Amino acid sequence: MTFLSFLISGLSLGSVYAIIALGYTMVYGIAKMLNFAHGDVIMVGAYVCFFATTRWDLPPTVGVLLAMVVCTVLGVLIERLAYKPLRSASSLAVIITAIGVSYFLQNAAQLLWTSNPKVFTSVVGNSLIKLFDGRLTISVIAIITITACIVIMAALTWFTGKTKMGKAMRACSEDKGAAQLMGIDVNFTISVTFAIGSALAAIAGVLLCSAYPTLMPTTGAMPGIKAFTAAVFGGIGSIPGAMIGGLLLGIIEIFGKGYISTQLSDAIVFAVLIITLLVKPAGLLGKQTTEKV
Amino acid sequence: MLKVNDINVFYGAIHAIKGVSFQVNKGEIVTLIGANGAGKSTVLKTISGLLRTKTGGINFLEENITSTAPHKIVERGLAHVPEGRRIFLQMTVQENLEMGAYTCPSGGVEAELEKVYAQFPRLMERRRQVAGTLSGGEQQMLAIGRSLMSHPKLLMLDEPSMGLAPILVEQIFSIIQEMNKAGTTILLVEQNAQMALSIADRAYVLETGAISISGTGKELSESDEIRKAYLGG
Numbered sequence: 001m002t003f004l005s006f007l008i009s010g011l012s013l014g015s016v017y018a019i020i021a022l023g024y025t026m027v028y029g030i031a032k033m034l035n036f037a038h039g040d041v042i043m044v045g046a047y048v049c050f051f052a053t054t055r056w057d058l059p060p061t062v063g064v065l066l067a068m069v070v071c072t073v074l075g076v077l078i079e080r081l082a083y084k085p086l087r088s089a090s091s092l093a094v095i096i097t098a099i100g101v102s103y104f105l106q107n108a109a110q111l112l113w114t115s116n117p118k119v120f121t122s123v124v125g126n127s128l129i130k131l132f133d134g135r136l137t138i139s140v141i142a143i144i145t146i147t148a149c150i151v152i153m154a155a156l157t158w159f160t161g162k163t164k165m166g167k168a169m170r171a172c173s174e175d176k177g178a179a180q181l182m183g184i185d186v187n188f189t190i191s192v193t194f195a196i197g198s199a200l201a202a203i204a205g206v207l208l209c210s211a212y213p214t215l216m217p218t219t220g221a222m223p224g225i226k227a228f229t230a231a232v233f234g235g236i237g238s239i240p241g242a243m244i245g246g247l248l249l250g251i252i253e254i255f256g257k258g259y260i261s262t263q264l265s266d267a268i269v270f271a272v273l274i275i276t277l278l279v280k281p282a283g284l285l286g287k288q289t290t291e292k293v
Numbered sequence: 294m295l296k297v298n299d300i301n302v303f304y305g306a307i308h309a310i311k312g313v314s315f316q317v318n319k320g321e322i323v324t325l326i327g328a329n330g331a332g333k334s335t336v337l338k339t340i341s342g343l344l345r346t347k348t349g350g351i352n353f354l355e356e357n358i359t360s361t362a363p364h365k366i367v368e369r370g371l372a373h374v375p376e377g378r379r380i381f382l383q384m385t386v387q388e389n390l391e392m393g394a395y396t397c398p399s400g401g402v403e404a405e406l407e408k409v410y411a412q413f414p415r416l417m418e419r420r421r422q423v424a425g426t427l428s429g430g431e432q433q434m435l436a437i438g439r440s441l442m443s444h445p446k447l448l449m450l451d452e453p454s455m456g457l458a459p460i461l462v463e464q465i466f467s468i469i470q471e472m473n474k475a476g477t478t479i480l481l482v483e484q485n486a487q488m489a490l491s492i493a494d495r496a497y498v499l500e501t502g503a504i505s506i507s508g509t510g511k512e513l514s515e516s517d518e519i520r521k522a523y524l525g526g
Contacts, residue, residue, distance in 0.1 A: 164391075164395070164399065167392060168392070170381070170383070171384065171392050174382065174383055174384070175379055175381060177375070177379065178380070178381065179392070180342075180343065180363040180364055181341060181363065181367065181372070181375060181379075182364075182367065182393055182395045182443075183367035183368055184395050
């Protein structure tokens with residue numbers, strides 16, 4: 001039973017990582033940049049939902065939607081103001097800018113909302129489901145998180161595979177010049193990608209804080225890095241890769257905590273990453289394309 | 294239809310195109326020939342908006358497109374098949390074609406697909422295949438088919454014969470002539486000067502960033518100068 005219970009918490013934590021990793025991987029796929037501020041967008045989303053539900057007494061669904069709207073606008077603004085002017089700059093300049101934006105968001109949050117931790121109230125309450133005569137308890141939020149992850153994954157697969165905008169995104173990620181010659185507005189496509197990634201970050205923020213209710217300006221930093229790891233683990237640029245990477249990372253982390261050592265769990269996670277990359281440098285589902293020239 | 298007026302294009306400090314002017318009239322096949330590095334592709338990229346000129350201007354269908362965004366230029370009916378084909382290798386053949394019709398209302402895409410498949414039955418057979426697995430000739434057909442999806446009024450082709458076996462080159466050139474007969478104006482950039490001149494109404498020779506000679510296709514293929522420089526004796 002403990003195994004099953006660990007597996008469910010692992011899947012739930014992994015689902016949060018996967019949702020965040022999707023944002024990393026989509027932005028990398030299109031803009032070929034690592035948006036290190038992505039983790040901090042999660043934190044902003046969680047704060048917005050926190051204020052909406054606890055201070056202004058809005059229903060949880062409204063809180064989540066409001067968080068998604070704010071994060072979408074924030075993500076698009078960050079791209080326009082900080083990254084777009086660097087479109088043709090060296091990738092090093094872009095990475096440093098992304099780190100700068102990350103610290104900017106953390107410090108702005110500290111200024112606005114102080115560094116005192118807030119206690120996030122779960123958007124679905126803290127109800128538990130007891131199974132097998134109470135030997136296995138599952139929190140409702142875990143089930144919702146896993147479901148959300150599956151729904152998001154299915155929706156994104158449909159979006160990139162079947163819609164005109166989604167196909168345009170794939171075209172841009174492969175060859176921006178050729179995409180322009182097809183009549184695709186590359187800047188607009190990049191904005192849409194940031195919008196989607198940031199809206200997902202808001203959802204991830206709410207789910208994360210519903211399960212781990214301490215909310216601080218640095219709340220998004222560690223999950224952000226873990227999710228980045230998950231994206232690399234699964235093969236950065238690949239949407240199913242981000243999903244699998246996130247889920248595996250969550251499971252490894254919880255099993256590491258449960259069976260080996262709480263203190264070592266992060267070390268175990270990163271050790272697995274390093275070994276994976278030694279064997280498969282492009283990540284689990286990384287594109288090793290065979291291209292005819 | 295297309296008027297290029299005194300364009301000067303720079304790559305950083307390198308002055309790549311030095312005051313080039315030429316024009317393409319409706320219904321023509323015009324070719325731009327020249328050696329490697331003469332600036333042929335740069336001229337096409339400047340027309341389609343991927344590069345910018347410092348001086349002069351470009352007019353397409355009586356409208357100034359000198360500083361129009363590339364995706365807006367496509368909407369006006371100017372398609373560009375870039376050098377090296379640049380098809381989307383990880384997308385299927387059909388998805389590539391759909392991207393070609395990106396600027397068109399989605400209602401008409403099916404009909405366009407059918408037309409392109411009728412013209413290139415090979416692409417029909419492979420429509421669900423990922424484009425990266427096609428042969429070089431098939432990839433070139435896909436690149437041309439993709440550009441036809443948007444119903445261009447003017448089609449610019451950059452080295453469509455590159456890397457293809459002679460029989461395929463002939464096939465591609467007869468396709469170009471067919472498209473022209475069907476009403477598409479063509480601007481063709483080629484290193485294969487002989488082939489290009491044989492189908493062109495008019496031709497311009499580009500030498501280190503400037504136009505050195507111009508005339509009808511026939512005139513140029515008979516000129517001694519051109520023979521020596523580009524046609525091998």
